[in-house]
Amino acid sequence: MVPTTYYIGLSTILFTIGTMGVLLRRNAIVMFLSIELMLNAANLAFVAFARQLASIDGQVIVFFVMTVAAAEAAVGLAIIIAVFRHRRTINTDELRLLRW
Amino acid sequence: MVEPLWLILSAAAIKALIVTLMVLQLAGSLGWVERKASALIQDRIGANRAGIFGFTGLGLVNTLMADPLKFLTKEDVIPGNVDHLFHTLAPCIHLFPALVTFAVIPFGDVLLIGDYTINLQVAPLNIGILFVLAMVSLGVYGVVLGGWASNNRWSLLGGIRGSAQMISYELAMGLAVVAMIMTYGTLDLQQMARAQGGMILGFIPDWGICYQPIAFLIFLCAGIAESKRVPFDLPESESELVSGFFTEYSGTKHLMFFMTDFVEVIIVAGLITTLFFGGWQVPYLARDGFHFPGGATLLLPNLVVAILQIVAFSVKLLFFCWLQIMIRWTLPRFRYDQLMRLGWITLLPLGFLNAIATAVVILAWAQH
Amino acid sequence: MSYPLFFVLAALSIISAAGVVLTRHPVRSAMCLVVTLFLLAVVFVFLDADFVAALQVVVYAGAILVVFLFVIMLLNLERDEPETHSQRRTFTGLTVTCLLALALLYLLRQSGTVLPGPGMNTAVPPGFGSIEAVGLRLFTHYLLQFEITGLLMLAGVIGAVVLAKRKVS
Numbered sequence: 001m002v003p004t005t006y007y008i009g010l011s012t013i014l015f016t017i018g019t020m021g022v023l024l025r026r027n028a029i030v031m032f033l034s035i036e037l038m039l040n041a042a043n044l045a046f047v048a049f050a051r052q053l054a055s056i057d058g059q060v061i062v063f064f065v066m067t068v069a070a071a072e073a074a075v076g077l078a079i080i081i082a083v084f085r086h087r088r089t090i091n092t093d094e095l096r097l098l099r100w
Numbered sequence: 101m102v103e104p105l106w107l108i109l110s111a112a113a114i115k116a117l118i119v120t121l122m123v124l125q126l127a128g129s130l131g132w133v134e135r136k137a138s139a140l141i142q143d144r145i146g147a148n149r150a151g152i153f154g155f156t157g158l159g160l161v162n163t164l165m166a167d168p169l170k171f172l173t174k175e176d177v178i179p180g181n182v183d184h185l186f187h188t189l190a191p192c193i194h195l196f197p198a199l200v201t202f203a204v205i206p207f208g209d210v211l212l213i214g215d216y217t218i219n220l221q222v223a224p225l226n227i228g229i230l231f232v233l234a235m236v237s238l239g240v241y242g243v244v245l246g247g248w249a250s251n252n253r254w255s256l257l258g259g260i261r262g263s264a265q266m267i268s269y270e271l272a273m274g275l276a277v278v279a280m281i282m283t284y285g286t287l288d289l290q291q292m293a294r295a296q297g298g299m300i301l302g303f304i305p306d307w308g309i310c311y312q313p314i315a316f317l318i319f320l321c322a323g324i325a326e327s328k329r330v331p332f333d334l335p336e337s338e339s340e341l342v343s344g345f346f347t348e349y350s351g352t353k354h355l356m357f358f359m360t361d362f363v364e365v366i367i368v369a370g371l372i373t374t375l376f377f378g379g380w381q382v383p384y385l386a387r388d389g390f391h392f393p394g395g396a397t398l399l400l401p402n403l404v405v406a407i408l409q410i411v412a413f414s415v416k417l418l419f420f421c422w423l424q425i426m427i428r429w430t431l432p433r434f435r436y437d438q439l440m441r442l443g444w445i446t447l448l449p450l451g452f453l454n455a456i457a458t459a460v461v462i463l464a465w466a467q468h
Numbered sequence: 469m470s471y472p473l474f475f476v477l478a479a480l481s482i483i484s485a486a487g488v489v490l491t492r493h494p495v496r497s498a499m500c501l502v503v504t505l506f507l508l509a510v511v512f513v514f515l516d517a518d519f520v521a522a523l524q525v526v527v528y529a530g531a532i533l534v535v536f537l538f539v540i541m542l543l544n545l546e547r548d549e550p551e552t553h554s555q556r557r558t559f560t561g562l563t564v565t566c567l568l569a570l571a572l573l574y575l576l577r578q579s580g581t582v583l584p585g586p587g588m589n590t591a592v593p594p595g596f597g598s599i600e601a602v603g604l605r606l607f608t609h610y611l612l613q614f615e616i617t618g619l620l621m622l623a624g625v626i627g628a629v630v631l632a633k634r635k636v637s
Contacts, residue, residue: 001589002469004588005576005579007515012569012576019564024562024565027494027548029545033536034488036528036533037489044508044512050515051515052587053586054586054592054593056602059517059602062523064613064617067620070527070532071621071624074625077632078627078630080543084543085634183493186495226598227521230523233526237529238529241499241534244538260541260542267534
């Protein structure tokens with residue numbers, strides 16, 4: 001059986017790739033996708049620990065994380081649509097003015 | 101006893117192979133049934149031109165041999181400026197979840213070979229029906245990518261409308277399934293089928309529809325809407341959008357999209373059969389033979405029982421496939437806002453009320 | 469789960485996660501994330517979390533990412549232009565990421581090999597990770613959180629509708 005540290009290592013690598021996406025990419029939607037990737041890395045850590053501790057609480061927390069991610073994705077994408085309607089771009093380099 | 105690994109793997113492989121081949125064959129045959137049934141309904145003859153030495157076989161030669169051959173040998177026309185990766189992947193993404201869904205649909209009880217018991221279901225998952233919902237969710241990608249990868253405004257429109265329709269009716273389908281899960285207390289389809297074996301009052305089969313008629317109607321509507329058949333076929337309305345989201349696909353890719361349509365018909369029919377009509381159950385047939393109410397029994401070897409159950413499942417499956425084809429050629433098409441209204445304002449609250457009523461009845465029964 | 473299988477799944481998910489971040493086209497990015505989520509669902513199944521794996525495919529890959537794909541297609545996003553950002557920003561971003569990775573891996577190293585609990589090699593009680601187990605825990609211990617999450621989703625729905633609605637002027 002693969003020890004827990006390997007799963008946490010995979011979770012770490014995925015989290016780091018997500019962070020890289022948030023810091024380096026300028027497209028708002030790709031930044032959002034990277035955030036979802038980070039959330040999934042956290043989910044993997046939770047499920048691995050749930051198995052390690054034989055406790056179902058980890059999986060319940062994953063349920064909540066998914067729900068919150070869904071709500072956040074809905075609102076975030078609505079914001080992106082609203083911004084796009086006004087500025088015609090979602091490149092975060094060009095979205096710098098608080099007021100037109 | 102615990103089966104050896106080689107037996108489990110080989111049995112699973114053989115079952116998967118048989119189920120896949122039968123489903124693909126049935127999908128082709130349903131194409132023929134559709135053309136002939138529509139011809140009969142519309143008082144015309146239908147496809148009868150292709151033949152071998154004059155033998156047209158009621159259009160079978162045309163639909164089962166000439167059409168697939170034509171599709172497979174046609175030139176693969178790819179419009180310019182498309183994303184080649186997704187143009188090729190979209191039909192595959194559309195077909196794969198549809199075929200994989202059959203892994204959890206049981207087509208018989210058990211087959212006893214020597215000392216081993218083989219469950220006649222390709223994959224006995226303990227999350228059976230959730231797997232079906234998962235695959236239905238993945239099927240949305242085939243539609244939306246197919247529409248987008250065509251570099252065609254109207255295909256994109258058809259794709260977006262189609263996928264919006266699919267995700268709306270997934271909810272209604274899920275709620276109908278939730279009511280059935282509550283009734284039988286399990287997610288595994290094989291256990292649900294096994295639980296529908298008895299008789300009520302001695303002569304009415306103890307099928308799911310006796311407990312959940314509303315869920316059956318919701319599931320039927322939602323299933324037909326999921327597979328984008330008429331009357332819900334605005335995404336691919338033949339008279340308006342040419343072929344909707346798969347207009348720009350020719351040859352084998354078109355065949356894959358077209359076949360997925362019929363495979364989804366078979367999926368909906370298979371699920372309705374398993375959830376609401378007893379699956380492979382034959383009235384009065386138990387694992388060792390017939391047990392009639394008078395006390396008379398007819399003991400049969402396990403192989404005969406298994407074959408009877410598979411035949412019963414096939415008969416019920418074919419009936420519901422035929423029913424969907426009849427519905428297609430009888431009803432006019434829904435407008436898109438009517439379609440969405442039906443999904444969100446009619447079926448969804450009905451599904452919720454049904455689930456709540458089921459929960460109340462189950463609790464009251466438990467107190468009793 | 470055996471070591472070779474884990475390494476294959478890990479390698480594939482890292483490659484597709486890298487694809488999310490490195491691809492220029494947003495649609496390819498989203499589809500790479502779908503593949504990553506699907507692979508993670510497979511890992512969940514091997515960790516005796518069947519229900520969570522099904523939920524991942526139904527909710528995350530099947531609903532949330534479809535919404536992402538809708539938005540990308542409705543906004544008609546093309547390939548991103550080669551970024552004209554400064555090299556300094558790229559350097560800063562990469563440095564921060566590497567520092568984060570090193571810090572996390574160092575913590576992982578220091579955590580030791582003996583973790584509390586039964587461990588991965590002990591068999592779990594039957595029914596672990598099934599819908600009954602998760603549902604029972606969710607509706608007894610975590611009932612308040614469940615209801616609050618319901619309110620959160622309501623707020624999310626209302627917020628999304630209000631923000632994305634076209635103002636009729």
